[in-house]
Amino acid sequence: xxxxxxxxxxxxxxxxxxxxxxxxxxxxxxxxxxxxxxxxxxxxxxxxxxxxxxxxxxxxxxxxxxxxxxxxxxxxxxxxxxxxxxxxxxxxxxxxxxxxxxxxxxxxxxxxxxxxxxxxxxxxxxxxxxxxxxxxxxxxxxxxxxxxxxxxxxxxxxxxxxxxxxxxxxxxxxxxxxxxxxxxxxxxxxxxxxxxxxxxxxxxxxxxxxxxxxxxxx
Amino acid sequence: xxxxxxxxxxxxxxxxxxxxxxxxxxxxxxxxxxxxxxxxxxxxxxxxxxxxxxxxxxxxxxxxxxxxxxxxxxxxxxxxxxxxxxxxxxxxxxxxxxxxxxxxxxxxxxxxxxxxxxxxxxxxxxxxxxxxxxxxxxxxxxxxxxxxxxxxxxxxxxxxxxxxxxxxxxxxxxxxxxxxxxxxxxxxxxxxxxxxxxxxxxxxxxxxxxxxxxxxxxxxxxxxxxxxxxxxxxxxxxxxxxxxx
Numbered sequence: 423x424x425x426x427x428x429x430x431x432x433x434x435x436x437x438x439x440x441x442x443x444x445x446x447x448x449x450x451x452x453x454x455x456x457x458x459x460x461x462x463x464x465x466x467x468x469x470x471x472x473x474x475x476x477x478x479x480x481x482x483x484x485x486x487x488x489x490x491x492x493x494x495x496x497x498x499x500x501x502x503x504x505x506x507x508x509x510x511x512x513x514x515x516x517x518x519x520x521x522x523x524x525x526x527x528x529x530x531x532x533x534x535x536x537x538x539x540x541x542x543x544x545x546x547x548x549x550x551x552x553x554x555x556x557x558x559x560x561x562x563x564x565x566x567x568x569x570x571x572x573x574x575x576x577x578x579x580x581x582x583x584x585x586x587x588x589x590x591x592x593x594x595x596x597x598x599x600x601x602x603x604x605x606x607x608x609x610x611x612x613x614x615x616x617x618x619x620x621x622x623x624x625x626x627x628x629x630x631x632x633x634x635x636x637x638x639x640x
Numbered sequence: 641x642x643x644x645x646x647x648x649x650x651x652x653x654x655x656x657x658x659x660x661x662x663x664x665x666x667x668x669x670x671x672x673x674x675x676x677x678x679x680x681x682x683x684x685x686x687x688x689x690x691x692x693x694x695x696x697x698x699x700x701x702x703x704x705x706x707x708x709x710x711x712x713x714x715x716x717x718x719x720x721x722x723x724x725x726x727x728x729x730x731x732x733x734x735x736x737x738x739x740x741x742x743x744x745x746x747x748x749x750x751x752x753x754x755x756x757x758x759x760x761x762x763x764x765x766x767x768x769x770x771x772x773x774x775x776x777x778x779x780x781x782x783x784x785x786x787x788x789x790x791x792x793x794x795x796x797x798x799x800x801x802x803x804x805x806x807x808x809x810x811x812x813x814x815x816x817x818x819x820x821x822x823x824x825x826x827x828x829x830x831x832x833x834x835x836x837x838x839x840x841x842x843x844x845x846x847x848x849x850x851x852x853x854x855x856x857x858x859x860x861x862x863x864x865x866x867x868x869x870x871x872x873x874x875x876x877x878x879x880x881x882x883x884x885x
Contacts, residue, residue, distance in 0.1 A: 431658065457694060457813060457820070462686035464811030465694055468820070471810065472697035475818035478876040479704040486711040493718045502722055507732040510719070514736060516879045517803060518743040523882040542784050543777060550806035554882040565743055565803035568787035593882045631885065639742035 471550075478552075516555065519564035519635040523555045525593040527630045528600050530610070533587035534620025538569040538577050540613060544590055545569075547609045551602035553592035557632040559584045564635040582636070596626040698820055705874040712745075744802035744873045748793040750830040751866045753837060755782055757849075758824035758859030772856040774823050776809035778849055779816075782827055783807070785846060789839035791831040795870040797821050802873045817875045824859065828868050837864060 460468070493506040515521040530544065545563055548556055556563040561579040569579060576583040592599055603610050603624045610622050723733035740746045757779065760772035783801055786794050794801040799816040808815040813822060829836060839845060840862040852858040 456822070457691055458687070460687070460811040460813060462690055464813070465687065465690035467810045468813060468815070469690065469693050469697060471808070471815060472694065472701060472818060472820075475875070476697060476701050476704060478878055479701065479708055482876040482878070483704065483708055483711060486708070486715060490711060490715045490718065493715065493722075497718065497722055502729055504722075504729055504732070506715070507719055507722075507729060507736065510715075511732055511736050511739070512884055513877060513879045514739040514743060514745075516882050516884055517877050518739055519803060520739070521884040524885050525881040525883055527881065539777070539781060539784075542780055546776075546780050546806050546808075549804055550808045552878065554804070554879055565801075566787045566791065568784050570788065595881060632882075 474552075518639055519555065519562050520638055522632060522634045523593055524629060524631045525554070526596045527553070527591065527593040527627050528596055528603065529623075529625050529627055529630070530590040530592075530603060531587060531623040531625070532590070532620065535575075535617055536577070536586060536588065536620060538571045540617070541577055541588070541590070542569045544609060544613075547602065548590070548592045548594075548599060551594065551599040553594040553599060555593040555632050557591050559589055560633060562633050562635045564639065566639065580637070591627070591630050591632060593630050593632060596628075600624060600626050694820075701818060708876070709872075709874055740872075744793065744800050747870065747872045748830050749867065749869045750792070751833055751864075752791070752828070752830040752868050753833060753840070754863055754865045754868070755786075755827040755829065755840070756824060756859060756861045756863075757782065757827065760857035760859065762857040767856060771852050772858060773812075774825065774858065776807045776814050779807045779814070779825060779827070781846055781849065785839055786827070786829045786831070786836065788845075789829075789831065789836040791829045791836065793830040793870045795828045797825055798871055800871055800873040804875070804878060805873075817873070828865075828870055830868050830870060833864050837862065 457465070457468075489506055489509070496502060496505065512521075516523055530548075541558065545556055545558075545567075558577075558579050561582055561584055563579065567580050569577060570581065571577055572583050576585045577588070578584065602608065605611075610624060613620070613622055719729075719733055719736070723730045737746075741748070757774045759774055779796060783794055783796070796807065796816050797819075799805070799819050799821075801816075805817050806815075813820055814825075815821070843850075849858065849860050853860040
């Protein structure tokens with residue numbers, strides 16, 4: 423009797439222990455993603471990013487209100503809305519990479535070993551920092567651009583080979599993009615740790631000239 | 641009544657059998673409790689106001705994007721009605737509409753593929769958290785692959801990918817076009833199905849994602865899909881520094 427009771431209690435405790443151990447492993451290892459779990463530092467970066475985006479949208483709303491009023495006035499006065507349409511067309515051509523553009527910005531010069539995924543990440547980072555137009559060497563990056571590599575270690579932009587040293591040029595706010603690239607823990611810092619021996623130089627530019635997309639989008 | 645030495649030893653053995661699990665039990669309870677309390681201490685002080693601020697900004701952005709869409713539609717309507725008069729206005733309007741279509745400012749429908757990406761949910765995930773969860777770079781790789789395969793339009797969890805889109809990661813939160821999102825991700829790609837499937841099947845491509853799927857249970861699946869729909873880009877166009885030459 424006594425020995426049976428012992429076996430039962432041991433079994434119960436062991437079962438309970440098993441359940442608890444599993445719960446503990448799950449609590450630590452199953453990754454639950456929620457804003458609630460972010461650190462204050464991450465949340466602060468998120469807030470800065472959101473607030474920058476919202477300001478850009480607010481600016482565009484103001485601009486569009488003004489343009490809508492102007493277009494309406496021109497039509498009412500019999501002048502038509504050609505000026506507004508031309509302006510819209512010009513803005514869209516820049517946005518879609520169909521026009522050669524000039525403007526201030528930064529150049530990221532990469533000399534040494536590098537790969538297509540890193541190039542894609544660099545372009546992604548520049549876009550996040552507000553780049554309006556980007557080119558790799560002499561090839562313009564467009565809305566549907568993809569990055570690849572050739573067997574002889576050249577990188578490709580829309581299947582056109584581009585050889586190092588690479589110059590990634592971006593038109594936009596030079597200051598914002600420069601800080602985004604070079605900040606502690608930023609993408610250039612990470613590249614320097616991963617691609618040892620590769621040289622990365624970021625410079626602010628007062629006037630860049632980028633070509634249009636070689637093949638217009640259809 | 642005194643117990644025989646044999647019975648005494650048996651009782652002692654029983655107690656010892658229970659002692660080890662009891663100690664382990666206590667240990668686990670305390671670890672569990674500590675995990676819980678550390679998280680609370682760290683987050684309670686600053687996170688509540690920061691969380692509120694982030695949520696308020698995201699809600700504000702949603703409202704702003706609706707206002708922006710309404711204004712764009714209003715301007716479109718003015719332009720379109722002016723263009724009905726024909727001549728130069730009509731020609732420019734046709735070029736504007738075509739550009740909007742290719743640049744991602746109009747909605748698109750068609751056949752293509754859907755790629756789903758999700759954090760590992762299985763026990764094998766416990767081997768290496770970093771490799772078991774999806775990162776923003778996985779999404780940039782998947783999007784890059786879609787353009788390579790001839791995609792015409794892409795949306796990640798309903799955010800249209802355009803020339804200015806970035807897939808950004810802060811902590812464990814991913815942001816696409818400024819919209820906060822978390823797994824699972826659904827990447828809707830409109831384009832030539834066979835070419836798209838072939839590019840994702842290519843064993844030399846997306847090797848890291850495929851290896852993590854096989855070893856750590858990362859969720860990654862590509863499937864053919866018909867009658868897909870991607871929304872237009874709803875963010876700002878942001879052409880302030882670049883001037884056409």
